[in-house]
Amino acid sequence: MVRKRYDWEGGAQLDEHSKRKHKILHEYVLQYIVVRCKHPQQPRFRFAIVDGFAGAGRYAGDTAGSPLIFVDRVKAAAEEINLARAIEGLPNIDLECHLILNDSDPTAVSLLEQNIAPLLAEVRETSKNLRIETSFLNEPFENAYPKIKKILTSAKITNALFNLDQCGHSYVDRATLKDIIQTYQSEIFYTFSIQSFLAFLSRTNPDLLLSQLAFLGLPLRDIEQLNFSMSNERWLGTAERLVFDAFQVCAPFVSPFSIHNPDGWRYWLIHFAKSYRARQVYNNVLHDNSSSQAHFGRAGLNMLSYNARHTDGHLYLFDQAGRTTAVDQLREDVPRLLTGRGHAINVLDFYESIYNLTPAHSADILSSLVGHPDLKVTTKSGGERRKSSTIKVADTISLNPQRTFHQILRPIERR
Template identity: 50%
Template sequence: MIAKPYTFAVGAKLEDHTKQKHKILREYFDRYLWVRCQLPQQSKFRVAIVDGFAGGGRYEDGSPGSPLIFLEALANATTSFNIRRAAEKMAEFSIECLMILNDDDPEVVEFLKRQVAPVLAGIKVTVPKLHVHVIFLNKSFETIYPEIKALLEQGSYPNVLFNLDQCGHSQVHSSTLTDIMRSFRAPEIFYTFMIESLIAFLRKGDPKRYRKQLSHLKLTPEALEALGTQMSNHAWLGSAEKVVFDSFHDCAAFVSPFSINNPKGWRYWLIHFANNYRARQEYNNVLHRNSTMQAHFGRSGLRMLSYTASDPSSGLYLFEDADRARARDQLHDDIPRLVNEYGDAIRVGEFYRGIYNMTPAHMDDIHASVMNNPDLEVVTESGGARRTSNKIIASDVLRLKQQRSFFPMFLNPQKGTNDR
């Protein structure tokens, strides 16, 4: 695929799918900073941000691109943290950020420098507790990645966030994604690609595997070849999610295979990679605050990719209130069944680690389904019963009640071959 370059110097148009990505990116990064900077004993936070396809920083309508979104979020967070700390008579809080901005177009990089400079100057004056060091690079991402990795290792940054908003699908190799997720203590990646390009690649590289992955649709060979033109079909979205997840699930512990929602066809995928369930938990929550921006087709409880075309429990999930209600209904049965697979009890932190690659559900819906379930109870470390869902913590134990409403399950008839 030949990508159409953005012409930032003469004014790049902000497309709807990019606007959606930016809103999710901004809100997630806000939550990322809040979660990482909430310890009262903490006085400094260090983070590195790598924008591998940074662009020019500002669009023709004046909207900020991802580099400026990161800078604005850092400034707002640092200011907010210190206002709160001053009110509580706590020590001041500082953030140190290494920002690496790369684009393979030298003219775009020069335009980006001009957009970043006044923002950095304003930060130095108005947010003195935010310290940002920006490095501009100008090569293809795969070519420059070893240099980027060396810079991060030199600075000993455990908290690393990569934003890889490529055109097409081939400018970032899956082996590079895996290397990022294995090379740092707390890495996360936002990764964008066009599903048309990926499917074309898979079809060319391994046609037998591609046909097997989509065999449940019972498509004719002609329909299979034409699948790339049927992107508004809900079943197509579910199949594409399986392709995406199977292609990338080895890259990280938690992979979100949700597409950017477009009723005319799901062409762009925004995937979040993380190694900690807490990151995926927050990502799911952000998607629910931005309902209709991303889309999932399949089950809405656990085992989200386990479905057939005739499965009545499957459907289009747009993270809206009606979708959440359907998720709670499915979680009511799914969660006790999962706990039963472990025996009769599981620590909540282990439960989280086991489910967050299997569900699009909001954290509150999962907790409510646990607390309102007649077959389940949550027990604290001291042995007491947890009474409210918003108090559940990772060290609690989730267990089946002795008097429960279902029989032992030696074989689980609902467990499918696609469970993750």
């Protein structure tokens, strides 16, 4: 697939799927920084944001692109965190951000330097606890990546957030995604066109592609060209499985959710992370921006294990209706999980085992544990938790000795 060329000088149009994606980035970047600055005595937080396909920074109508969103959100985070610290009588924290901006289009990079300059000047003048250093690169991302690594190594930065908003599928190798996750305390936002992804699979694993999409009853050529209804919910569920299977080797936590479009699911925004906490925050942000992304399958645990021949798969839009379904399923799923785990599990181990396979909000997961006839959550000292908001990672979730109907249920079927 040939990469889409933007008319940056004439005013590039921002597509609807990109608007939804930018909304998620806008919310997540602030939360990413806030979560990483929780320790009350932490003097500073050093991190990098790498925008591998940065563009010119502004679209038609003066709409901000991702590089400008990043500067704005980092500035907002510094202000929010230090205001909260001042109220609590805590010392300020200094944020040091290295912003690495790359694009293969020289015109885009030149305009980006102009568009971002006023925001950086404002940061220097008004944000005494924030320092942003910028590096501009003008190469295809795979060529730029070794230079990006050198910049991070030279600056001794290990915390990195990568935004890889490619227009096709072939501009970032899976080996590079794995290297980013393995080398740094990193997270990745990775965007691609499902058409390019299917074309890639048709070359590398056509048998898998045809078997997964057999229900369409179409030849491989029609599948490659998307000659079928993209709004078919069963298509969404199958595509999610294909995406998850292809990318789960890249990181411990991979969210395979599509950018929501009722007219057809064509673009995917994947979040890669090394820790359950990052995925937990990401799930919560998706619920705060409901209908920005879409999932088809189960709402509780083992989200991709639904049986397409039955009716246990549903469209999940991270909205209130979806959350209600999630709580109902979680209250059945968690006892089943514990039945196969020796009837008890540490909360931290529970989080690490479930978050790669659930779209649920953290509050819904916690609420499913308290007041449940078959479950109890206990502290290290043996006290029982009565409120979900008080549950800690050192607590233990266990099955009650006198269980109800869950004791006869089998574990959730895995794919």
